[in-house]
Amino acid sequence: MQFKHPEILYFLFLLVIPILVHLFQLRRFKKEYFTNVKLLRQLQQQTRKSSTIKKWLLLATRLLLLAFLILAFAQPFFTAKESKSKDNELIILLDNSFSMQAKGSRGELLKRSIQDILEAFPENQTFSILTTNTAFWDVDRKTIQTELQKIDYSALPFELDYLLTQVATKKPNTKKDYLIITDAVGLQSKKMEPVFAENEVYFMHPKAENKNNISIEKVTLSQVLETFYEITIALKSYGKNTEPVSLAVYNQENVIAKSQVTFDTNEKELKINIPKAAFHGKVVLEDNSLTYDNAYYFSISQPKKQNVICIGTPEKNKFLHKILTDKEFVVTNTELAQLNYNAIENQQTIILNEIKEIPQALATTLASFYSKGGSVIVIPSEETNVQNINSFLKNFGSLQLAPINKTEKQITKISFNHPLYKNVFEKKITNFQYPKVNQYFPSSGKGLPILQLEDQANFAFSVTNTLGNLYVFTAPLNKQNSNFQNSPLIVPTIYNMAQAKNNSKTNTFTIGENETLVLEAALSKDEVVSVTNTTYSFIPQQQIISTKVKLSFGDYPEKAGNYSVKQAENDIQEISFNYTRTESDLNNENNTLFDKATSVNDVTTVLNDLESKRTDTSLWKWFILGTLLFLLIELLIQKFVK
Template identity: 60%
Template sequence: MQFKHPEILYFLFLLVIPILVHLFQLRRFKKEYFTNVRFLKEVSIQTRKSSQIKKWLLLCTRLLLLTCLILAFAQPFFNAKDTKNTANEMVILLDNSFSMQAKGNRGELLKRAVQDLLENTPDNQRFSLVTNTEAFWDTDIRSIQKELQSLSYSSVPFRLDFLRNKVEAKKPNVPKDIVIITDAVQADKNAVVIQEQSPVYCIIPKAENKNNISIDKVSINQQSDDFYEIKVALSAYGELQSEIPMAVYNGKNLVAKTVIAFDTPKKNIVFNLPKKDFHGYVSLEDNSLTYDNTYYFSISKPEKSNVIAIGDADKNAFLSRIYTPDEFQYKNTTLSTLDYNALDKQDAIIINELKEIPQALTTTLKAFYDKGGTIVVIPATETSVQNLTSFSGNFGISKIGSLQNTPKQITKIAFNHPLYQTVFEKKTDNFQYPKVNTTFTIGGNPAGILSYDDQSPFLSSVTNKIGMLYLFAAPINKTNSNFQNSPLIVPTFYNMAQNNQKTGISEFTIGDNQSLILDVILSKDEVITVQNEKSDFIPMQQILNNKIKLSFGDYPEQSGNYAIAKGNTILKNISFNHARTESDLSLHNENIYDNYIKTDSIATVYNDIHSTRTASEAWKYFIIATLLFLLLELLIQKFVK
C-alpha cells in the first residue's frame, strides 16, 4: 500500500493525546475509610472495575478512529496490475470494406460498430481511428461523430499490416493500445501479425446471413446485325437461392427483366440488347451485400478497326476474307510500298512472312506497341533466327530457337486467354487439330495461346497492358500448315484486330490501374475529365501524337457510369465497377486473430483497460472505518456502565 500524501502520516503523533487523557483519568485515588458499611464497599469496588474497562474500550476506539482519519487524509492506494501501459495512446483500426455491409443480429456490421463507438467511448477519451481509406489522429468521439455516421464502404480490403505501418509512420516509438474491429473476411494470415508489448484487442462482429449473390462480369457473347447478345456471369455463395429478380437498365429505362433460379453456384444469364449505344447497368436483388448487386457497363456505337497487313498479296489473301469492309478498314501493302506515316493510324498491324524485318520498321512498331497498338507477327521460313530474335527482344521475348523440320500438331487452346474468352461456350478437346511442317521454337515467358502436342507454343502473346504483340512460331501459308483451313483461323485473327475500346464493352475495375487510348488531339491547355452527375476527376493523361493515353489508378471512388469529356464535348461513355473480392462471406478466418484479446464490444475494452491500469484507492474504506469507530464510541458511552 502506498500514499498520495505520506507527509500527513506525521499527524499520527496526535495519538499521544487520547493516551495522555486516558492516563490522567486513570490516576490512583487515595483510600479513605469511614463508616463500616460492608454493602456500600462492595458496590464501590464493582463500579470502579467497570469504569476502568469502559475507559480502556474508549481509548482503543478513539485511537483507531484517529488513526483511520489520518490514514484517510493521506489517501492510501494499491498499485494497478498493469502500470507500465498507463501512458499508452489508443488506436482503433476499423474495417470499412464491403463485406462489413453484411447484416448481424443488430443490423449492418459497420453501422453497428460505429454505433458501439459512439455510445460507449467516453467524451474525454483521446484516440486515433484509422479505416481502410481514412485516418483521424488524436481526436475524441464528439469531434468525429458526423464523419463516423457518414463513413462509406470501401473497395480497399482490410490489411492489418498496412494499417499498422501507417500508424507507426505517424506515431513512431509511441506505446499504443490497439483495438481491431473487423469481420475477418478475406483475412490474410501473413498480414495480421502485430509485435506489441501492450495488449491488442480484437472485436469481430459476425454476419448472421452468409448467403450472397454477386454479378461478376458482363460481356458481349455474340452479335448480329441488329442485336448484342450480352452474357451476365453470376456467382452464388452459401445456400443456393431461387427466383432472384434481375433487370437491365439503359440509363433509367428498363430494357430487360428476368427471374433467376440457381441450380449451380455459377450461372450465366443471356440478354439481347438492340445494337446501339448503351450506357446503363444490370442489377439484382438479394438480402445480403449490396455492392456486388449492380454491374455498370457501356457499349458505344461500333467503329471500324483499322488493319494493315505487310507482306506479299497472295499470302495475305486469306486476311481480306476475315477483315470485311462492314467492320474493318483493311489495307494490304508490301514492305517496299509501305507508308510509315500511316502505321500510327492503325489499330492492328500484321507482319506476314517478311524474310527480314528492317530496323526502321522495328523501331516504328515498338513505338506503335507502346501507344496501345496490336502487332501480329507471322515469320517466314526464310527468316533468320538472328533477325527474329533481334525483333522480338524489343518486346520481351528473348529466346527464339532455330527452324525445325519436324511436323507438329496444335492440340492445346488457352480458353481463358482474352483472345478466346467469348469464342467457346465450353472447353473441348475434340476438334480437328491443325498441324505445321516446320516451326521455330519460342522461349522465355510469353503467354501461350495455342500450343503443340509437346507443350511448346505455336501462338504466344506479350502485353504492356495497353499494347499487344502476337507471335506465331511457324508460317501459316497452305504449304507449311493447314491452319488457314481450321475453324480457329477466323476467331483468332478477328479478335486480334478487333479493338475492344472501339467495339467492345467499356468498363474498368476500380483500382486495377487500367489505361484507355483515345483518338483525340489536345491543345496545350486542354485536359480530359471523367465525370457524371455526382462527381468528376482528372485522370493521368499522356499525349501520344494524335492519341491520348488515360490512366485511372484508384479512381473513381464510386462505381457507376461516367463520361469522358474534353471541355463540353463528350468523347466516350465509360463505366467503372468495384472488384468482387469480398463477395464470399464464408471466407471468414477468425482464428487468425487468436493471439489477441478477443472481446465483444468497445465498452468491454475500456472497462478492461480501466480495471487493470487504475490504482485501487483505499481512503474511502478508512473513512468508513472512522465513522464505524465513532458510532462504536457512542454505543460504548451509552450502554457500557
C-alpha cells in the same frame, strides 16, 4: 499501501493527547475507610473496576477514531495492477468494408458498431479511430460524432497490416491499446503477432444473422451477332438460396431485359441478348443480404472501324481482305517499296505478310508503334532471311526463329485460355479437322502460345507489353504451304489479332486493381483527361503516347458506376467501374487471427476493463467510514457501559 499526502501522517503525534487525558483520569488517590460504609466496600471496588474498563475502551476508541481521521486526510491507496500502462493511447481499428453491410440482431453491423462507440465513450476521453479509408487522430466523442455517423462503406478490403503500419508511422514511440472491430470476413494479417506481444488487444466481433448472399460476379460480351450483342452474366450463390431471384438489365435508366434465376448450384451463368448499339448500363438483382454486389456496371462503346495496313503483294493479301471486311476495318494494301511510313502512326494494326526481309527503318518504326499500343502481325515467307527476322524480333524480347524445317506437321493444339480466343469457343474442341503446314520455322523464347503443332512447336504465338501486341506465325499461310486458310480457325484468329483491345467489349474495370486503359486521344503537352459522372469526378494518372493516352486508375474512383472519359467537354470513351467481390462470402471468417486477443461484446466492456486494471484503488472513503464507526462506538460506550 501508499499515500497521496504522506506529510499529514505527522499529525499521528496527536494520538498522545487522549493517552495523556486517560493517564490523568487514572491517577491514584489515598484510601480512607469509614466504619459506617464498611458494608459498601465490596460494591465500591466492583464499581471502580467497571469504570476502569470503560476508560480503557474509550481510550482505544478515541485513538482509532483520531488515527482513521488522520489517515483519511492522507488519502491512502493501493497501486493499480497496470499502473505503468495508464497513459497508453487507445486505437480503434474499425472495419467498414462491404461485408459490414450485413444485418445483425441490432441492425447493420457497421452502423451498430459506430453507435456503440458513441454511446460508450465519455464526452472528453481521447482516442484515435482508423477505418479502411479514413483516419481520425486524438479525437473525443464530442468533436468526432458527426464524422463518425457519416462513415460509409469502402470499396477496398479491411487490411489490418496497412492500418497497423499507419499507426506505427503516426505514433512510433507511444504505448498503445487496440480495439479491433471487424466481422473478420476474408481477413489476413502478418503483423498481429508483435502487436499481441507489445500491446493490449481487444477484439469485438459483430456477427451477421443471415449469411446467405447472391453476387453478380461479372458481365462479359460473349458474342457479337448481326443485330444483337450477347452478354453472359456470371452469378454466385453463398449459403442456401432456394428462392428465385429477379434480375434486370438497364441501359441508362431504361429496362432492356428481365429474368429470374433459381440456384440449384452455387454458380450460374445467364445469357441475354441486348441491342447492338452503344450501351451504358448495369445488371441489377434483388436479394435480402449484402447490397454492394447486387449491381454490375458495364459499357459497350460504338464499334469503331480499325485502321490496318497489310504490307505484302495484292495476291497474297486477298485472304486478309475476306476476314477484315470494310464494315469493321479500313484496310490499306501496300507493297513494301510503296509503304508510307508516316501513315503507320495512325493505324491500329500492321500486318507483315510474307516479306522476305524487314528493313531496319521499318523495324525501328514498328518497335515504336508497338510500344505505343499498336498491334503487329508477322507472317513469314519461305524465303525469309532468318538472321534478318531474328534481328527484328529482338526488339520485342528474347524471341528467335530457327532455319526452316521442311517436315509436314499438323496444327493440333489451341490455347483456349489465350486472350485472343476469349468468348470464341463455348467449350474445348478436341475433334476438329486439323490444318497442316508443309514447312515452318521452329521458334524459341518466351512467347505465349496461340496455336501449336503436333510436336508442341509453335505455329502462332504472341508477346505483349500491356499496351501493344506482337503476333508471330512461324509458317507462311499461302495455300501452297498450308491449308490454314481453309480452316474455320483462321477467321477468329486473324480477326481478333487485328481488333483493338477496347473495341467491341465491355469496358469494365475493378476498383482498387490499378488497371489501365489506352485511348485514342490527341492531347497537348499540358492537357489532361478526366473521368466523371453526375456525382463524382477525378483525374487519373496519364501518359501521352503519340496519338494515344494511357490512363492508370489506381484506387479510384471510390464509387462503382458508369463514367465518361472527357477531353475538355467532349466524351471520348464510356467506361464502368465495379467493386471487387472479395466481401461477398459472409462465411469466410478468419476468427483464429484473434485467439490471443481479449474478446468483448461491446465497447463499454473495454473501457471498464482498462479503467479497472489501471486505476489506483482509493481507500480514504473507507477510513472516513471507520472514523464515523468509532465515533458511534464511543457514544454507545458512554451510554451503556457503567
